[in-house]
Structures are given as structure tokens and as C-alpha cells.
Amino acid sequence: MSYIKLNKQNLFYNLETCANHAGGKEKIAIVLKDNAYGHGLLQIATLANEFGLRKAVVQTYKEAITIEHLFDTILILADTKIDTFSHTFHVAVNSLNDLELLCENTNIHIKIDTGMHRNGIAHNELEVAILRALERKLNVCGIFTHHKSADELSSDFFYQDTIFKGLKEEMKNICEKLNVPKILVHSCNSAALFRHKNFDEDFARVGIASYGYLDANEVLGFPKLKPVLSLYAKKIATRILKKGQSVGYGGTYTATEDIEVSTYSVGYGDGFRRLGGKAYETADGKQVLGRVSMDNIVVEGSADEICIFDDVTRLAEIHNTITYEILTGQNANISREIV
Ligand SMILES: *Cc1c(COP(=O)(O)O)cnc(C)c1O
Numbered sequence: 412m413s414y415i416k417l418n419k420q421n422l423f424y425n426l427e428t429c430a431n432h433a434g435g436k437e438k439i440a441i442v443l444k445d446n447a448y449g450h451g452l453l454q455i456a457t458l459a460n461e462f463g464l465r466k467a468v469v470q471t472y473k474e475a476i477t478i479e480h481l482f483d484t485i486l487i488l489a490d491t492k493i494d495t496f497s498h499t500f501h502v503a504v505n506s507l508n509d510l511e512l513l514c515e516n517t518n519i520h521i522k523i524d525t526g527m528h529r530n531g532i533a534h535n536e537l538e539v540a541i542l543r544a545l546e547r548k549l550n551v552c553g554i555f556t557h558h559k560s561a562d563e564l565s566s567d568f569f570y571q572d573t574i575f576k577g578l579k580e581e582m583k584n585i586c587e588k589l590n591v592p593k594i595l596v597h598s599c600n601s602a603a604l605f606r607h608k609n610f611d612e613d614f615a616r617v618g619i620a621s622y623g624y625l626d627a628n629e630v631l632g633f634p635k636l637k638p639v640l641s642l643y644a645k646k647i648a649t650r651i652l653k654k655g656q657s658v659g660y661g662g663t664y665t666a667t668e669d670i671e672v673s674t675y676s677v678g679y680g681d682g683f684r685r686l687g688g689k690a691y692e693t694a695d696g697k698q699v700l701g702r703v704s705m706d707n708i709v710v711e712g713s714a715d716e717i718c719i720f721d722d723v724t725r726l727a728e729i730h731n732t733i734t735y736e737i738l739t740g741q742n743a744n745i746s747r748e749i750v
Pocket of ligand 1: 488557602617618619
């Protein structure tokens with residue numbers, strides 16, 4: 412059996428760091444999509460509520476329902492099929508067509524494409540969108556955008572930021588003209604938040620930083636944060652591997668002398684992926700021997716349990732990916748315990 416420990420102190424440290432930079436807890440919306448980046452939706456939502464956050468961001472209506480009682484505002488990024496009305500839910504509009512799908516009185520945030528070209532209306536469609544939303548009796552609560560390279564040293568960040576600044580001005584004028592009350596503005600994910608020296612938007616949508624990572628922190632001088640999730644596994648069996656014997660599928664590790672080894676109940680079924688022949692040391696400094704199975708790994712020694720990782724940075728390197736992908740890959744069925 413593998414299990415996950417969630418470090419509450421580290422989570423609070425990260426949220427505090429973000430809130431200080433943003434100018435207050437009310438300026439942080441914690442991003443909880445994809446099972447809170449693999450950490451556990453309800454567990455992290457409950458802790459974020461205890462910390463004092465009032466806003467969250469999810470991908471779907473189903474996620475929003477699960478945590479409705481814990482927040483005042485929940486932004487739903489990509490789901491227009493909302494079955495029950497709630498003042499808490501704020502639905503992202505990703506295209507002009509979305510405006511036709513939502514029920515009267517739905518709170519909406521209009522997403523604007525400022526250069527990522529993934530979701531959102533074109534930036535010259537803002538007035539058209541607001542007018543149509545008012546006709547459809549939707550509640551226009553916010554406009555927002557998303558950066559394509561906030562965590563890279565490139566001019567795209569400034570380019571998109573400048574376009575969004577222009578949109579904020581345009582929106583002010585439209586609101587005055589149409590007599591619409593104040594509309595919230597937000598453009599920052601974790602990296603973008605820390606790239607702003609004087610953050611002045613209504614809130615930032617903070618995902619990865621809450622969980623203790625900012626992938627480009629050295630290049631861009633971001634603060635050091637503390638990983639929240641660690642993965643543990645219990646021992647299944649211990650044996651002596653004799654000199655010359657090999658272990659696991661394909662027998663890719665062969666003992667050069669007699670050694671004591673144990674199997675632990677974790678594997679790619681849990682989200683701990685095969686290592687492709689690369690060396691990996693667990694957080695307690697034990698080399699993984701041979702291949703990772705679906706539910707087993709082998710390491711030297713006979714400890715009752717081992718800590719597979721308390722930081723996924725090395726695993727992201729091994730798998731040639733980003734920390735996000737390793738974290739979200741943690742199987743939702745693994746039990747989670749808050750420490
Ligand atoms: C996932 C997501 C975020 C959070 O990004 P991080 O880099 O994890 O902070 C913010 N905004 C949108 C629209 C997202 O999809």
C-alpha cells in the first residue's frame with residue numbers, strides 16, 4: 412500500500428508567500444483542478460479554507476459541487492453544463508458561443524485571448540461579448556486572460572500583459588457607457604504573479620506555487636517554496652539477493668554481492684512511472700533496483716516503509732517533463748493523510 416502525506420505547514424507557507432506578494436489573502440484564488448494537482452481536491456480545499464482563502468478555481472462543474480461549501484467564489488474554467496444554480500459558481504466563457512449555452516443569471520468571467528491562442532474570445536470582441544451577455548441576462552463578473560510563457564524568459568509575457576492592460580481600460584469605458592457595475596480582472600497564474608513587482612489586479616489564480624513549485628525559480632528569481640506532497644510505501648517482503656541473481660521484470664539489476672532487498676507496494680499504477688533505465692534515489696537515499704512494476708519497486712534494505720519522494724523535481728527531470736505532470740499523475744485512489 413502506498414499513501415500520500417500532505418504537509419499542512421508547507422501549504423500554509425506557500426499560500427502566505429503568495430498572499431504577501433499579491434497584497435492579501437483575498438487576492439488569491441487557489442487552483443484546484445485535476446484533483447488539486449494530484450494532492451486531493453477535498454483535502455486541499457479544506458486546508459485552503461482553514462488558511463482563510465475565499466476563492467478557488469476548478470475545471471468542471473462536478474469539482475465545483477464537491478467544494479461549494481468551502482468558498483465564496485469558485486471559477487469553473489471549462490464547463491458550461493451547470494445543473495444547479497449557485498451564487499458561488501462563476502463560469503468562464505471561452506468563446507462567443509458559450510454565451511448562448513448558459514442560463515440567465517449565471518455569473519460569468521469572459522476569457523480573452525491575448526496571445527496564447529488556446530481559449531477565449533478575440534481581444535477585439537470584448538464589447539460584442541458584453542452586449543450579448545447583457546442581452547442574455549448573464550451576470551458579467553470578470554474578464555481574464557492566461558499567459559503562455561510566464562515561466563520563461565521571453566518577451567511574450569510583456570506583450571500579453573500590455574494587451575491585457577489595454578483591455579482593462581477598454582472595459583472601464585464599456586462599463587461606464589453601459590452602466591455595468593465593477594468587473595473583476597485577473598491575468599496571473601503562479602509565475603505571472605511573481606513576475607509582477609506591483610500586483611494590482613483583483614486576484615491571481617495560483618496553482619503550482621500553492622503546492623510548492625515554481626519551475627523557473629532560479630532563472631526568474633522567484634522565491635523558494637516548500638513541496639506539500641510526499642509519497643510513501645509499505646514493505647511487502649524482504650529477501651537476500653545472492654551475488655549474480657537479478658530482480659524484477661527483465662532482470663535489469665543484478666547483484667554484484669549478496670544483498671538484502673525488499674519490495675515496496677508502489678508502482679506505475681500509483682503514478683510512480685517506470686524510470687527508463689535512469690538512476691533514482693528515494694527521499695531516504697535508497698536506490699531503486701531494476702524496473703518499476705505496476706505495484707512494486709525493489710530497494711536495498713528492510714525498512715518497514717520508505718519515502719518514495721518529498722519533492723518531484725528530480726522525477727520531472729528523469730521523465731523529461733514538468734513538475735505539474737508528475738504531481739497530477741498521482742492516482743486519486745491513494746489514501747491521503749494531512750500531517
Ligand atoms: C491551471 C491554470 C492556472 C494555474 O497555473 P499555475 O501555473 O499552476 O499557477 C491559472 N489559470 C488558468 C486559466 C489555468 O488553467
